[in-house]
Amino acid sequence: MSDDAPILEINNIEVVYAKAIQALRGLSLSVPRGKIVALLGSNGAGKSTTLKALSALLPMENGAVTDGRLLFDGQPILQGDPHKLVRRGLFHVMEGRRIFADLTVEENLTAATFALTGRAEKPDFDIVYRYFPRLAERRKGIAGYLSGGEQQMLAIGRALVAKPRVILLDEPSLGLAPKLVEEIFGIIARINAEEGVSMLLVEQNAAVALSIAHHGYIMETGKIVIDGPTERLLKDRDVQEFYLGLAHKSYRDIKHYKRRKRWLS
Amino acid sequence: MERWAQLDWIDLVETSLAGLGTGSLMALTGVAFVVIYKATRVINLAIGEMMMIGAFVFYGFAAGFQLPFWLALPLTLLVSAVVGGVIERTMIRPLLKDNPVSVFMVTIGLTSILIGMVELIWTAEPRRLPEFLPQAPIFIGEALVPAKTGYSFLIAAAGIAVMLLVFAFWRGGVALRATATDRAAASSVGINVPGVFAFSWMVAAMVAALAGVLVGSVGGISSSMGLFGLSVFVVVIVGGLDSIVGALIAGLFIGWLEAMVGRLFGGEFKLLATFSILLLVLVVRPYGLFGTHEIERL
Ligand SMILES: Nc1ncnc2c1ncn2[C@@H]1O[C@H](COP(=O)(O)OP(=O)(O)O)[C@@H](O)[C@H]1O
Ligand SMILES: [Mg+2]
Numbered sequence: 010m011s012d013d014a015p016i017l018e019i020n021n022i023e024v025v026y027a028k029a030i031q032a033l034r035g036l037s038l039s040v041p042r043g044k045i046v047a048l049l050g051s052n053g054a055g056k057s058t059t060l061k062a063l064s065a066l067l068p069m070e071n072g073a074v075t076d077g078r079l080l081f082d083g084q085p086i087l088q089g090d091p092h093k094l095v096r097r098g099l100f101h102v103m104e105g106r107r108i109f110a111d112l113t114v115e116e117n118l119t120a121a122t123f124a125l126t127g128r129a130e131k132p133d134f135d136i137v138y139r140y141f142p143r144l145a146e147r148r149k150g151i152a153g154y155l156s157g158g159e160q161q162m163l164a165i166g167r168a169l170v171a172k173p174r175v176i177l178l179d180e181p182s183l184g185l186a187p188k189l190v191e192e193i194f195g196i197i198a199r200i201n202a203e204e205g206v207s208m209l210l211v212e213q214n215a216a217v218a219l220s221i222a223h224h225g226y227i228m229e230t231g232k233i234v235i236d237g238p239t240e241r242l243l244k245d246r247d248v249q250e251f252y253l254g255l256a257h258k259s260y261r262d263i264k265h266y267k268r269r270k271r272w273l274s
Numbered sequence: 275m276e277r278w279a280q281l282d283w284i285d286l287v288e289t290s291l292a293g294l295g296t297g298s299l300m301a302l303t304g305v306a307f308v309v310i311y312k313a314t315r316v317i318n319l320a321i322g323e324m325m326m327i328g329a330f331v332f333y334g335f336a337a338g339f340q341l342p343f344w345l346a347l348p349l350t351l352l353v354s355a356v357v358g359g360v361i362e363r364t365m366i367r368p369l370l371k372d373n374p375v376s377v378f379m380v381t382i383g384l385t386s387i388l389i390g391m392v393e394l395i396w397t398a399e400p401r402r403l404p405e406f407l408p409q410a411p412i413f414i415g416e417a418l419v420p421a422k423t424g425y426s427f428l429i430a431a432a433g434i435a436v437m438l439l440v441f442a443f444w445r446g447g448v449a450l451r452a453t454a455t456d457r458a459a460a461s462s463v464g465i466n467v468p469g470v471f472a473f474s475w476m477v478a479a480m481v482a483a484l485a486g487v488l489v490g491s492v493g494g495i496s497s498s499m500g501l502f503g504l505s506v507f508v509v510v511i512v513g514g515l516d517s518i519v520g521a522l523i524a525g526l527f528i529g530w531l532e533a534m535v536g537r538l539f540g541g542e543f544k545l546l547a548t549f550s551i552l553l554l555v556l557v558v559r560p561y562g563l564f565g566t567h568e569i570e571r572l
Contacts, residue, residue, distance in 0.1 A: 069458050095464035109452045111566075119445060120452040124464030158501035167463050 014083055015039040016175050016207045017099075022077030022272040024067065024231075025057050032058040032072070034231040039173040042176065045201050047239075049215045049252055055231045056211040057104050060177045063209070064101035065091040068122045082174065088234075095124045097110035104180050110153030114144055117152050117163055123140035124171030137166035140196050142268065158189040165197070176200075182214045190214070194221050215252040219243055227252060277540070287417040289537040290530055295423035297529020299489050303502065304509040304521030305437050306482035312454045312516045313474035315374065316366060319381040321482055322503020323388035323402060327484020328354045329403070329490035329499065331390050336404045343406035350487065351480045358479025361470045370471070392497045400496035407491060426488040433484050434443035434522055435478075441518060442515065450474060454516065505532075509550055512555045513564020 016173050017040035032055045040046045050056050061067050062074055063081070074078035078085040081099050095101075109117050115134070120134040138145035141162040147155065152163055161181055168176050181197065182190040198221040201208055212218035219225055219239050227238040229249065235248065242248045307321045318324075331353050335346035365384060369377045370439040441447040453460040453470045463468050471533075489502060509528055513520025528548055535547040555562065 064462065066458055066461065066486050069461070087435045091461040092464050095462065101462045103459060103462055107456055107462070109455045109459065110446065111455060112451060116451075119448045120460065120465060121463040122445070123449060123466070126464065126466075169463060 013042070015080075015211060016042045016082055016272070018078075018080040019059070019063070020078040020080075022062060022079060023075045024055075024062055024072055026058075026070065026072045028073075031262040032231055033062070035077070036228065036232050037077075038226050038236070040207050040209050041224070042207055043201075043205050044223040045198070045221055047211055047215075047218040047225040048209060048211045048228065049213070049218060049225060050228040053212065054228045055230065056228065059177055060101055060103075060209070060211060060229075062086075062088075063177055064099060065089060065094050066101065066103075092123070095171060095173075096126055096128065098172070098174035100124065100168045100171045100175070102164050102168050102179060102181065104179075105183070106157075106160045108152045108155075108160050108163050108167075110151070112152055113149055114152050114155070114163060115148045117167060118170050121167035121170040122133060124173070128172075130172050131170075132170060133249050134170065137169045140200060140224070141166055157192065158185050161185065161193055162196075163201075165193075169204075173206060175209065177207060178210045180211055180213060182212060182217055190217055194218075197221060215248070216254075226254050277538070281538075284417050285537070286534075287414070288419070289533050291414065291417060291419045292423055293533025294526055295419070295427045295492075295529070295535065297526040298427045298434075299485055299492075299525075300502075300505050300509045300529055301525025301562070302430040302433050302485040302488070302523045303482055303506045304513065304525050305434055305518050306478040306485065307506060307510050308513075308516060308518050308521050309450075309474050309478040309481065311510075313450050314366070314370070314471045315513070316370075316377050316381065317374070317501075318384075319378065319507075319566035320384040320500075321478075321506060322500030323385045324354075324358070324479055324482040325486035325489065325502065326495070326497065326500040327357065327392060327486070328479070329486030329495045330396055331357075331483065332487045332490070333396070333401060333403055333495060336406070343404075347484075347487065350483055354479040354483035355476040358475040358477075359472050362475035367468065367471065376386070389497050396497075398497045402494050403490045405491075408431070408478050418505065422492045422543075426492055430485065430488055433481060434518070437481065438522075440520055444507070447475070459502050462557060484534075505548070508552050510562070511552060512562060514562025516566050517562065517564035520562055520564030 019036060019038050021035045022033055023031065023035060025031050026205050036059060038048065048056050049058060060073065061070065063079060063086060065086060067073060068088050074088060081094065081097065086094065109120060111251050112120065113179065118134050118137060125132060143159055144162055144166055147159065152160065155163060163181065181193055194217055200206060210218055210222060219242060222239050224238055225242045227236060303321060303325055306324070307318060310316055311320045328350060332346055332350040334343045335349050336343065359383065366377060366381050369380060398498045407425040409421050411421050412419045433459055441451065449465045449470055452465060453467055457467055489499065505528065510521055512528065513524030528551065531547055531551065532544045536544050
């Protein structure tokens with residue numbers, strides 16, 4: 010595998026839930042090694058579905074990839090056996106944090122050591138406590154009693170224990186106060202820079218996601234409508250208006266429909 | 275009443291100890307039920323029959339092949355683990371994606387299969403297990419505990435203690451509790467969830483077999499001894515379907531209660547007492563004394 014080939018690649022996938030609901034319609038994207046890629050879009054666009062397709066969690070929700078290809082490090086991703094994918098180094102921090110509420114903080118980290126099964130690396134919880142000192146203080150505490158922010162830290166901490174090559178992050182800012190979001194995104198950026206982990210970051214909060222991402226994709230109803238390096242997206246008037254919430258009043262009424270249409274075509 | 279005339283405290287203590295002895299076996303079987311429920315959310319109606327088949331496998335090794343106890347028991351546990359794994363793989367896993375009721379129905383079918391297998395090999399005739407526990411009765415103060423009751427209590431207690439420790443401290447116990455809390459999240463951190471399911475059936479089959487050997491050593495074995503499972507269902511509903519501690523406490527309590535009621539009012543009132551407790555718990559704490567709140571009821 011050549012070093013400049015992307016760590017993740019999605020080619021034209023279609024995903025259907027319950028054999029009836031089409032959630033993705035020909036979606037393509039790629040995540041270069043060592044980079045943070047943001048995947049943005051409004052509620053119901055299909056962001057979480059994209060991540061679940063990558064981490065082989067779709068069958069658990071009666072979903073299936075009906076067309077297209079997903080590659081992790083050049084190898085095809087097959088649905089089923091999600092734990093094997095985790096052990097190969099693809100870690101999914103799921104939407105809503107999904108910590109084990111009745112286990113302690115440390116037991117949550119212990120659960121993540123199963124990701125190291127069949128690998129030479131030894132479990133290391135200190136790395137988690139270095140990035141998130143607050144978890145160290147509460148290591149014996151029941152995870153369900155942590156604050157929302159601490160639970161998000163624990164969810165990311167479990168990923169650190171698994172020593173992945175790529176982390177999928179699903180809305181880490183959800184339900185957190187702005188200061189906390191800033192703190193956590195700062196740490197995510199540090200993890201990417203210091204550990205060299207690639208990341209696919211799903212967010213509704215485009216501003217904060219683009220503040221740390223190298224590249225961004227924006228999706229609507231199951232496919233990508235615009236993508237580019239972060240600097241270009243930040244300058245794009247459409248992105249500014251529809252996703253960053255910066256109003257351009259003169260434009261809005263007249264050209265709104267036209268511009269949306271341009272994206273969708 | 276005549277029944278109460280000869281009542282003294284030694285009598286009450288002896289009755290209590292005998293009750294706790296039976297209770298410990300209900301608790302142990304209850305733990306087997308809980309392990310499966312906790313990991314897989316399957317309500318295993320065949321737990322009594324899994325206990326029975328364990329007892330017969332032991333009979334086969336100890337009486338059939340004349341193996342000594344220390345060899346027959348580990349072999350029994352090993353065979354039971356395999357049986358548990360095969361049941362999970364062939365009958366339960368293919369149905370896990372379907373609704374819980376179909377899995378529930380399959381475990382009812384499993385009771386007949388296990389009974390049929392035992393009757394095919396050993397016939398329906400009741401049998402006695404070879405004696406393997408010390409014979410001398412145990413005295414606690416002046417109260418006498420029959421040897422079989424006393425030693426089976428100790429072995430059951432040790433079995434439950436091992437299970438509690440495994441779940442609290444062993445890494446595999448963490449995997450099982452994580453799977454119990456959130457399957458998708460467990461997969462997402464690298465836990466082999468189908469593996470945990472199979473493992474829970476294997477462990478439960480071993481625990482049930484141990485209980486079967488102990489129950490059989492006290493009262494003999496027969497293809498209908500799985501009916502013991504009925505009391506166990508009451509125990510796990512009272513204790514909480516997903517709580518090992520609940521099974522332990524409810525098992526001891528219900529065993530004790532049945533013995534006391536039997537001694538004080540006569541055997542015909544035992545079931546009345548048990549089911550009154552069951553009803554009371556269902557009304558006051560529908561998820562059981564120690565169970566997790568959000569558990570759906572039958
Ligand atoms: N388990 C499921 N079963 C059926 N439909 C689903 C399921 N999960 C998501 N969907 C549908 O797929 C679409 C995309 O959902 P999702 O990927 O969760 O969007 P997002 O994460 O962008 O908010 C939505 O229309 C949603 O209703
Ligand atoms: Mg989502």
